[in-house]
Amino acid sequence: MKVLLTGGSGFIAAHCVDILLKHDHDVVFTVRSDEKGQKILKNHPGTPSSKLSYVIVKDIAQENAFDEAVKSDLPFEAVLHTASPFHFNVTxxxxxxxxxxxxxxxGILKAVKKSAPSVKRVVxxxxxxxxxNPAKHPEKYSEEHWNPITQEEAVQNPSNGYRASKTFAEKAAWDFVEKEKPNFQLSTINPPLVLGxxxxxxxxxxxxxxxxxxxxNMIQGKCKEKGLPPTGTFLWVDVRDVALAHVKAAEVPDAAGKRFFVTAGYMSNGEIAQIIKKNFPDLVDKLPTNLDSDRPKDLFGYDNSRSKEVLGIKYNNLEExxxxxxxxxxxxxxxxxHGYQKSCHIDKD
Incomplete structure (x- = not known):
């Protein structure tokens, strides 16, 4: 299968490249500069350009940004859209x-519909x-839940703005498929805090x-004096599981038309620090003395069964x-x- 991967230098996308190649797909990824594109190619030595190449998309927020990227001599069959705009200052x-x-x-959905009729799945x-729903958690979260945030609440602060941007963008994608009836089917991947x-x-x-x-911050001693910050989000997932979910959602017929809530379960900053203390004795003096978990006992539940049953995800545990x-x-x-590059890529066991 030939796959277009947007945002190729991103945290999740970089792992998607690895898994796509392992699954023997041909990959074209988008980046904002030749420098980023070359860096990724150099880290896959021996991979021919027929298997891995890139195209430049400088600003994904521009209308028609992807119109050229989706065109290919050997047509694409799937698109993984991981790119999201990045801004230093939210004014x-x-x-x-x-x-x-x-x-x-x-923009990517319009471009695929207009110029890539061969694409069958967009993830x-x-x-x-x-x-x-931060104001009123259900007993257990699953794919059927939607953040009820409104346009008015969205513009109140950057935190609301971020949550709203994800909510409105995903809703816009599902609305597009429903109204436009394009050549492809849609799947979405919904991870909480992504570690790895x-x-x-x-x-x-x-x-x-x-x-x-x-x-x-923990291993650099930045929490030693002030103590561990509040955890915030208590659900997490390994980046390699998120990347695999993207690839499987493109491969598995039953993934069409579905959202996937991908999470390995609960965590807290205290639990992370305890794992560091246990496994890295040299780093103990970088950690604060109090490593207690701030995870509430009565936290909402979660249902990740769809990701396991449809995509076959077997989640990494927090310690690993x-x-x-x-x-x-x-x-x-x-x-x-030391100014030299030492490979630190770590695969799943």
């Missing part, structure tokens, strides 16, 4: 968060943010994805994920200190 929630997320998502990275090893061509802790930042993540981050530190 206007609608302009900086909502519009780009919605335009980026509907979009959504989020638990489009499922959660960083791929080996990330060589700066400044570039760590937001969810792994909490682990990077944290161990692999810390090893990969320590290797990044070594690269920074």
């Amino acid at each position: 206007d929630v609608k302009k900086d968060l909502l519009d780009p997320a919605i335009i980026g998502t509907t 979009v990275t959504s989020s638990f943010a489009s499922i959660i 090893p960083v791929v080996h061509y990330l060589n700066s802790l400044d570039g760590i994805n937001t969810s792994n930042e909490r682990i990077a 994920t944290i161990k692999d993540t810390v090893k990969s981050l320590l290797a990044v530190v070594e690269i920074q200190q």
